Amino acid sequence: MHRDVERILINGEEIRERLDCVAKNLMAEFASDGLVVVILLKGALVFAADMCRRLPVTMTVECLNISSYHGNIKTSGKVEFLDRKMPEVEGKKVLIMDDILDTGLTMCAVSDALLELGASEVRSCVLLNKRKERAGMCEADFKAFDIDDEFVIGYGLDYQGRYRNLPYVGVMKQESI
Ligand code: XMP
Secondary structure (H helix, E strand, O other), rough: OOOOHHHHEEEEHHHHHHHHHHHHHHHHHHHOEEEEEEEOOOOHHHHHHHHHOOOOOOEEEEEEEEOOOOOOOOOOOOOOOOOOOOOOOOOOOOEEEEEEEEHHHHHHHHHHHHHHHOOEHHHHHHEEEEEOOEEEEOOOOOEEEEEEOOOOOEEEOOOOOOOOOOOOOOEEEEHOO
């Protein structure tokens, strides 16, 4: 275990098993071809790479650079789209993949933007769902794990850009923050 990790919350084996399960649910919904997967960078990179390879359907993959945390452990409350060009989704079925649903702000903003661009349908899939009240905010359509409201790292999730490569989801040591 990495020295900055207090405890492992979800290990690699648990992640693999749950991803198999969520992939089956996704396939039940997106069995027909023509899906556009939109990966929110950089947090969803690891999760999405593993999930997409479990979906035997013809898809295209797009990435969106989104910023809401600015390297801290609290959301800035503002979602910024950092790309100059948005993906072409007009008339397409879209599945957004993100690492974690926290306040729900990011997912709402991205989902609204893709609908505005003419997507015929927008659904969302997250690795982690923080258990918390989100009055008026969107929930994820598909989620692998529900977790308590604490700051987590690993399997794509970072603290100041680090720890994305850890093969598990863990809670950071307070003294390392
Ligand atoms: P919102 O609040 O918009 O947040 O749902 C979504 C984005 O915030 C980041 N986030 C985290 N990143 N550990 C992280 O490394 C966390 O515990 C955490 N909570 C939120 C993440 O980038 C997500 O896409």
